Structure formats: structure tokens, C-alpha cells
């Protein structure tokens with residue numbers, strides 16, 4: 089067992105989750121946390137004209153304000169998605185709003201897009217030359233009415249468009265009232281049009297909820313294709329509590345569930361998307377990755393790229409390189425010579 093799991097994690101898990109997060113973040117932001125990274129030509133890819141040294145990125149929500157962008161590559165990630173960023177700076181929901189479910193290796197959060205606002209985040213990214221591709225995840229400000237959502241996303245995109253290798257329309261967080269209704273055809277189409285009218289060339293993704301029916305997912309695919317989106321991110325957190333022990337103390341807290349209990353649900357969505365549009369769209373698989381096997385499975389279910397959040401909180405600084413080494417071992421053992429040969433093999 090590494091130092092993180094044997095000594096540091098027990099200490100941090102004694103603190104309330106958000107204070108532990110803030111403490112860890114301060115260290116990350118100062119650049120004092122790093123690890124032995126794992127590099128392999130087997131894990132490199134060029135997708136939508138962007139080079140990825142490996143397929144595992146840090147998911148949205150950890151570096152909401154792009155404060156630690158110069159440091160994420162030192163932890164072995166192949167990319168990082170900053171945000172969710174909204175046009176208006178906002179404090180998010182009252183605390184407590186983050187809960188651990190250690191028996192189930194899960195988290196429940198209702199952060200509510202606490203962030204500094206698009207212009208402040210843009211000023212932080214200005215002039216940086218990140219070592220890995222940066223995705224920028226955009227959401228709707230809480231004070232903006234749902235009918236004006238498209239304009240809100242457009243304003244954020246306008247402020248941030250020069251700083252991301254790709255952009256994400258997040259319409260799947262359960263913690264902004266009504267947000268997930270923007271996954272429907274009409275509002276989604278309006279948001280994509282508004283963003284595309286500012287700049288048609290930037291790689292654009294939509295991030296979906298794991299709670300959508302397949303018919304609703306098919307509608308998202310249709311709209312995404314109409315607006316020439318680059319791809320789809322599957323998935324955000326779930327409002328369901330499937331896979332959570334009945335006696336878990338925080339199971340009834342409101343918010344989105346992530347981590348191990350989300351894995352199966354998220355993979356089902358990924359598989360459906362791959363079957364429906366895997367040849368035309370880049371798919372980013374996220375939800376419940378803890379090991380190299382989880383990573384291997386997501387790629388076999390159709391992911392071009394993957395992301396992690398909760399598994400990294402549980403796994404600590406060595407998590408990314410450990411998973412990547414395990415992934416390479418699994419590929420070698422199965423005679424797979426490139427990620428593109430693995431992709432979709434089990435979809």
C-alpha cells in the first residue's frame with residue numbers, strides 16, 4: 089500500500105470532505121504534489137487534431153477555476169477538464185454539499201457550480217502554455233432563467249474560446265434546478281447554435297446524464313450531429329442510488345452520485361452511444377474508473393478517451409500512472425497494439 093492510502097488518506101478522510109479537498113487543492117496548486125508518470129507509445133493518440141499522451145484525463149469539477157492547470161501533467165494525466173464555469177461567478181449551494189460513501193467507494197455531491205465566473209477563469213488561463221490538452225466545461229449560471237440559457241453559455245464560450253483544446257456543454261449536472269431539461273432537442277439545439285455562431289471551428293462536446301433513457305440519448309445524438317459536434321461525454325453523476333448500500337449514512341443526501349456505484353450505469357450509456365454513433369463521434373467515458381481494468385473496459389465499450397474524478401480521490405496521486413501501466417499490461421497480454429484496436433471491441 090502506498091503512502092497515500094496507508095497514512096495520508098486516513099488522515100484526510102477524518103476531515104470533512106470539502107475541507108480535505110481544499111487542503112489537497114492548495115498543495116496541488118502550489119505544484120508540490122507530483123508522482124512518477126507513466127509513458128508509453130501504445131497509449132498515445134491524435135484525435136480531432138489534438139495529441140493525447142495517454143487516454144486518462146481528470147474529469148470536470150475538481151479544478152473548477154483552472155487554478156492548477158500548470159501541474160496536472162505531473163500527476164500523469166493525459167488531459168484535464170476545467171470547470172464547470174458559468175458566466176456569472178457564483179458561490180454554489182450551502183455546505184455541507186459533498187459526502188463520502190467509503191463502503192461503496194462513492195461520493196455524493198451537490199456543489200452547484202461554485203466558480204469564479206468565465207472572465208476570471210479566462211484571465212487565469214491567458215498566456216499559459218499547458219503541457220496537456222485542456223478542456224473547458226461550460227454550465228448555466230443559477231440566476232439566468234432557463235429560457236435564456238443559450239445566451240449564458242454563449243457569453244462564457246466567447247470569454248474562454250481561445251484557451252481550450254475542446255469545450256463541453258454541460259447540461260447534465262443534477263445540482264442546478266432545471267439544467268437537465270436542457271438535454272431536450274429544442275433547448276440543446278439553441279445552445280449549440282449560440283456557441284457555433286461565435287466560432288464554428290472549436291471542438292465541441294456535450295456531457296450527458298446517466299439517467300437518460302436510450303430514446304432521449306438518441307435525440308441528443310441527432311442534435312449533436314446536426315450541429316457537427318465533435319463528441320459526447322458519458323456520463324455525469326446519477327440521481328439514482330442504485331449500487332449504494334442500504335445502510336450507507338449519506339445515501340439519502342440530495343445530489344449526484346459518482347464512483348464505483350455509477351460504473352455500470354455509465355458503461356451502459358457509453359455502449360449505447362458507441363453502437364449508435366461511435367464511428368462519427370468521439371466518445372469520452374467517465375464514471376467509476378478505479379483500475380486499469382476499468383479503463384480497459386471503457387475503451388472496449390467504445391471510449392476514445394476516459395476521465396476520472398472519484399477514483400482519484402480514493403486512489404491518490406499515483407492513481408493515474410498506476411491505471412495506465414495496468415492498461416498497457418492488459419493490452420500487451422491480449423495482443424492489442426493500439427487503443428484504436430481495443431476501442432468498441434466489447435460494445
Ligand SMILES: Cc1cc2nc3c(=O)[nH]c(=O)nc-3n(C[C@H](O)[C@H](O)[C@H](O)COP(=O)(O)O)c2cc1C
Pocket residue numbers: 147148149150152171172186195197199201225258261295323324325345346347348350374375376377395396397398399
Ligand atoms: C465533487 C464533484 C464535483 C463535480 N463537479 C462537476 C462539474 O462541475 N461539472 C461536470 O461536468 N461534472 C462534475 N462532476 C462529475 C464528474 O466530472 C464525473 O462526470 C462524475 O463524477 C463521474 O466520474 P467518477 O465516477 O470518476 O467520479 C463532479 C463530480 C464530483 C464528485
